[in-house]
Amino acid sequence: MKKLILAAACAAVTGTSFAETSTTEQRINVLEAELQRLKQEVSAQKNTNIQLVQQQQQLNTELKSASQKNTGSWTDNVDVYGILRLDGAVDFKDTTAARGRTSNQINKVPFDAAQGKRSDFTIAASRIGMDIKNLAGREDVKAKLEADFWVDNGKGDGKLRIRHAYVSFDDWLFGQTWSLMSNMETMTESIDYTQFLGVSTTRVPQVRRDFNFNAANKLQLALEYASDRSSELPALTAKYIYKNQAVLLMGQGFINEKRAEVNNRDIDKVSWGVGLGARYKFTPKQSVQANYYHVKGNQKFVSYTTQGSSSDGAAMGGDYSVDLNNNSLLLNEFDSLTLGYSHKFNDQWRGNIATSLMKFEDDSAYAKATANVTNNKQLTDHAINLIYTPRPYVDLGVEYHLGERESFEGKTADISRVNLSAQYKF
Template sequence: MAFSSLCSLRRTVLSAALLLTLSGAAQADSRSEAALEARIAQLEQQLADLKTAVEAQKKATAAAPAAAPAGPAAPGVKAPIQVTTLTPGANPGTTVKIGGFMKTDFMLTRTDSGQLADSASGRDLYVPGQTPVGGSGSSTDYDAGAKFSRVNIGIDTVTENNDKLGAFVEFDFFGGALGNENATNTYGVTLRHAYAYWNKWLAGQTWSTFMDTAALPDAVDFIGPTDGVIFVRQPQVRYTTGNFQIALEDPQTTIIPRGGGATASSDRGALPDLAARYTWKGTWGHFGVGGLLRDLRVDRPAAGTTPAIEDSQFGGALTLGGKWNLGEKNDIRYQLTGGSISRYIGLGVTADSVLDSNNDLEAIDGWAGYVAWRHIFTKQLRSNVMYARSEYDNPVAYTGQGVTKSSQSFRVNLIYSPLPKLDVGVEYMVGRRELESGAEGDIDRLQFMAKYSF
């Protein structure tokens, strides 16, 4: 009996323990399930928040302007100079370029038939028409200056419609002495270029379309082959399409008085100079042909016993030239020009016209040219040899014998670039000017330079 009671009690206790165990397990499973559901809900909220953030980032990226690519641009694509404009008032996408160079010249000059005046521009650069003729030999003169240094600013814009527009302005310091060489050596600022452009049009002051700037030799002198090169900057309206250019340019007529004397200028008439040029380009270099039509004109009222003068004369000229590459280390640059060219050649070696016995204009034609060879010894050292000449068909019955018949020069230089954009050079030049009378004058110049471009 006792044993049976004991067994019954043990069964009761075991049953109670089993029920308690099953109940605890059930309660534990319920708590785990609740925690898991809470965790799942939290993860779903985080995923929703992340999705919202990604969508917002996509919208912001689409609305923002494209950033400049890192590293080099793709082949054929010009990398932007600036990501943001330096000119807040300009169109979007406008870039600014500042350039130029600082150049100092040191010259030793000797002439055999007279002396260049102290204030003559021929003391600073080679001006063929100023070579003295008919005097006695001069001693050697030393000149130095930094007035041919220049600074320029370029503004360029490309619109959303791919229209291209911009402007360019450049100055040097060859504007005449404002001080003296005793103390300050101060010189005035000179406007060289000032123009605006939009797509195929250009308006403003720059090189004449008749001129081939890409064929200019590498010289220590300001110009180089001055006797035979077209060298004119003037206001114009120009249209360019492909390799063809045409422009209406500022007219001017230079006149020798009847019997000779100082050249005068006439700025009369309603017709601008018409200049056109076509250029062929390739790996071999380039070749260009240019044409020029001019209305030479004088219109002066009577003054005292001097009668009124009014007349016009048609003038025209042709030019050809370019650059011919001879491998990687040599090139030939050349130009040949003929016709009514006087004002356009050599800083005005002679005049465009002369007044005849009836006070009518008589045009003065001529021809001019140069050839230059450049050789590159190393990446740092190069040399140039050049010869230039011009001759003029003066009607001596009206001009007299004292006008320039021909001018020529020969020069050789050596230019060393120890660092990028830094040039030091030396150049020797000998020039000769001949008058219609047969009188001649020579000039010799040894010139050194130091130049840093930026």
């Protein structure tokens, strides 16, 4: 019966396509072969369609995954942070010429300031920054960009100031960040935004190379911008750090050319300096810190060293004076020592005590120059602070300073002030 039906169908479909001499059996065989071919083609087409659908689904999945990965990598690789900070100060004795900004500026306290209490507050120390990692898909390529509003000694009024801006990779760093003469690793925590006398927080444009010998020993070398185009070459700086669980030791140094133009010719002289830092932790809650500097002919690297320009041609504010008679530079020279003790009472309360001395060479040609007699001979500062953390990321601090400024000619000015701060870190 099946064969008869196939035969009839074959006759209806093929018409005259078969020869008259073909038998019914032959026609049935041809039709079965054609039917099998059609089935195979339909099956192949069906498989092709299934493959296309699967490929489209896989492509859609990959595109969605790539989109999620790109979005995730951006959020994962960029950490945004910052500080919202209110700083204040109350002066009880002499005050700065700017009438008591929130930073100490003990080196600029006028000798003839009017007596009386004065206060000042600012939010200019607030900052915003971001850390970026895995640049171009490489784990060793990182970058940082950070800014605050500390312009004109805290009178920022919305003006941004770049603090850090650099890219680092393969132990190289290009951009602006802490100078190798800074002592962030061994300084004592301060409420005063500009830190204690004798502390260095200088940030300069630089090219730096790190040598990490092992987990405990590291050497850093850098070429740093150190003056306003007064030198032929940037300053060469170096820092060596040794660190274990309880002890951190640090040695620093720099060498730089100082240059002045006198009578249409340049006068050159070499400035240099060394620094030592140490921190020892008695327990996780108690530590002592010490920092020492000896610097000749440069005020860029250490805070509170600015002397002010002199009438005999000094343009660097205390780096040097110009001896017009001999066409030579008279370099200023100083030593500074800062000692500190830190104690964490519990998770909410901690405190610090610091004492600092900065002594300028008083028998040098610079000190004996007539134009420099009003410049600093010695600065002292003694401070104690208490910091309260009522909630995570919130710090409230108070700090008292008692200090004195003395000039080469023997004039003195006193500091008695309270620094205040409230900050939220995110």
